[in-house]
Amino acid sequence: MxxxxxxxxxxxxxxxxxxxxxxxxxxxxxxxxxxxxxxxxxxxxxxxxxxxxxxxxxxxxxxxxxxxxxxxxxxxxxxxxxxxxxxxxxxxxxxxxxxxxxxxxxxxxxxxxxxxxxxxxxxxVDIYGQHAHQSLLQPGVQRSLLDAYGAHTSLLDEWGQAYRHWRRLSQALENLSQTTGEQVARLELLRYQVEELEAFRAEPGELVRLEQEQQQLAHGAELVQGVELALDLLYQNEQGAVYALLGKVNRQLAQLRAIDPKLNPPVELLEGAAIQIDEAAGGLRHYLDSMDVDPERLGWIEERLSSFYDLARKHRVAPAELPTLAEHLASELEQMENIDNRLGELQEECTAALQACQALAADLSKARASAAIKLAQGVTEVMQSLAMPGGCFKVILASLKEQEFSAHGAEQIQFQVSANPGQPPGSLSKVASGGELSRIGLAIQVLTSQWGRVPTLVFDEVDVGIGGAVAETVGARLRELAKHxxxxxxxxxxxxxxxxxxxxxxxxxxxxxxxxxxxxxxxxxxxxxxxxxxxxxxxxxxxxxxxxxxxxxxxxxxx
Structure with a gap:
């Protein structure tokens, strides 16, 4: 509260x-x-x-x-x-x-x-506005009020899940059953595309590896020449190699640090630099030994890359996406080629789902029918004390065909009323006047709200158009509701x-x-x-x- x-x-x-x-x-x-x-x-x-x-x-x-x-x-x-x-x-x-x-x-x-x-x-909180009775004319509101009164929440949840499952299967079955000329053409195209992509056999990551190797082979001579020059300057040039000059510097400073120990830190750094230059030179030699500038390999790679790009343009995808495309098209082809088997499976699943829906629909309809009788009796009783003596309220449930089922159930719900004795019940919109509709609405709100779980109810001038003894009765109903x-x-x-x-x-x-x-x-x-x-x-x-x-x-x- x-x-x-x-x-x-x-x-x-x-x-x-x-x-x-x-x-x-x-x-x-x-x-x-x-x-x-x-x-x-x-x-x-x-x-x-x-x-x-x-x-x-x-x-x-x-x-x-x-x-x-x-x-x-x-x-x-x-x-x-x-x-x-x-x-x-x-x-x-x-x-x-x-x-x-x-x-x-x-x-x-x-x-x-x-x-x-x-x-x-x-x-x-539930809030009932002063014009809430006008919404009673809407079929959806009438259905919701009956279900709130009957506490059908869990049953409605079960029905909703079963109905949506059945509708998804029904739609899938309908789509699969419509094998048109366009689908046949799609099947032929898929077979050609899958065969072409399987013959090409693009592998994940292959494009990146080929492009890297192509760059190496295409610039092989330039790489060899540059690495040899670097190796010569660092290590092999007898006169001016960096390694030799650094060794000479180290030997000279090694004598001086014996005089002043403050030279130890820079000497240690230079000794480390000599070690790193030696290791770098070893790495460069290893690189040169591994270099294999093969013109035939370069030609094959460039031809493979060209095929990659051409096939990607043909299928309107990025070249790197060809392996994924091949898997996707192969899966689609498998599904279309197994269409007959899938049709049979879907038909069985759809039948089972419909039977589950029918069973739940029967349970929900039974619960609604029971609640409808009690709600009609309750509203009719309240109407007698709201200046509508002899009035009668009814809740009509009309079964729907399977193709008319909705997420709300397998029947239409309509509130009907006879405001005066001797008159046959009719729909609220055709029979009840504005004042009568307001009183009926208040009666339904009081009755249905008793069965809800929300702890606080707010009524905002829902008693507009009511007065005298009727108003006293309305107040008494609200006070009774306030017990709970x-x-x-x-x-x-x-x-x-x-x-x-x-x-x-x-x-x-x-x-x-x-x-x-x-x-x-x-x-x-x-x-x-x-x-x-x-x-x-x-x-x-x-x-x-x-x-x-x-x-x-x-x-x-x-x-």
Whole structure:
């Protein structure tokens, strides 16, 4: 659950700290006071898209932090441990927006990508916006709600893996089955190319070795002449060889260092130099002995290199890539020549994969059918208390053909409703009015959220368009839900706010002609005043106060 939300320099918020407890908390206040800004701030710290326009005017950055207690959330603990982000019994999320357009995210003080923030958010909070009921018209949303209610996550994962495996095999089988004239021509070309490359027999690293040897042979005379001259100057010239001159210097200095030992270091260096010159001369002699300038070998190498370059141009690859190309084309040829065998294997694999899909589809359909009955009964029951007496809700499952299967299952799911007794059920888009759709949506949200694992639920003015006894019922449903989950509810309805375990008033104030948002955690008397305001507007009367006290007292007696 959320323990604390801190917001700094976001929209019209200068800085505020929102402390939260378990149970149901109502966020109330005048229209435009900033209630939904808090929901937006929570969305930001959970990974929603950010924009520099959200930064408070005159500031360089905005910051939102949230502290969550995660003691009982084992799934989240495992998730954090797997990414080295765990920190005792709490999880701290932080999001920073800057004027430069950069957005930074942190989990327990460690920088993470926004996507990681979004992933951890799915373990922590579900937010239901005031227009969430409109999404009920989308088939994908209806399917997701049914699956959330039925807790089908593991079964859906199994189905998704089996379906994707079957589709990959089916596509491979289809591609392999389409042996066209173009493929026949490709097979003939492959045979010619593989035969040509096998006859050439290019070996890995051969090109580099040939180019090096060609350079040596092509410049053989120049190399021999240069090395002989160097050897003569270093060692063999009797009059002026470096080695002889260095020996003469060493002998002279050897006599002098007997007089002054300070000459020892340079003498030792010169003696080492003589040894190195002697070794270098030996290396040069060995090089000359190994030199074999063979014109026939040079001609063969140049012809081989020419073939390398010509064949590489023909196949449009670098000369050094010819050995790899030969392997690749040989493998492709083998696969195409074994097409009949592979077709049979693929057919068997595809059949087995389809059977696995059908078995999982049957299990998923059975689970969905069971959940559909329970969800329909639950929503129908709630509808009776939401000013829709005699209304009926149904969940229809329509089986799909094999070619219509999708990653979401083997059936289409449609929510249907009859808003009035005696009317046949029809699709939500054709039967339910806007107000009815809002009430049905709220009923489904309350029912399905009871079965989720996310510890905190946020309802942002989902009760718009509802009033009177219906609003009281909505509040009672949210309070009941708060027995098992932390519930935050942004509301304008006193009937809903009175049901909350705690109430926070959000107001707008002005400091130096600049608007900012303030929070007030209301005590018993403050709640009476706030609910009285919600009941009677700006003019708060003793009658509205008495009504507010009565509403609060009734809720306390019910608990």
């Amino acid at each position: 959320i323990r604390e939300l801190l917001v700094r320099d976001l929209a019209i918020i200068t800085e505020l700290v929102l402390p939260l407890e378990a149970g149901m908390t109502a966020l109330t206040g005048e229209t435009g006071a900033g209630k939904s800004i808090l929901v937006d701030a929570l969305g930001l710290v959970l990974g929603d898209r950010g924009d520099v326009s959200l930064i408070r005017h005159g500031q360089e950055r905005a910051e939102v932090s949230a502290i969550f207690e995660i003691g009982a959330n084992k799934a989240l603990s495992v998730w954090l441990q797997g990414r080295d982000l765990e920190q005792d019994e709490e999880c701290v999320l932080r999001r920073i927006l800057s004027r430069e357009g950069r957005s930074r995210a942190y989990i327990n003080g460690r920088p993470v990508p926004i996507q990681t923030l979004r992933e951890v958010g799915r373990h922590l 989950r932390q519930v935050l509810c942004v509301t304008h309805l006193p009937q809903v706010a009175a049901q909350a375990h705690a109430q926070i008033r959000i107001s707008k104030s002005y400091q130096k002609k600049t608007a900012t948002v303030e929070l007030t955690c209301l005590d018993k008397e403050d709640r009476v005043e706030e609910i009285a305001r919600m009941l009677g507007g700006r003019e708060i009367t003793e009658r509205s106060r008495a009504h507010a006290r009565e509403m609060l007292e009734t809720v306390r007696q019910i608990k």
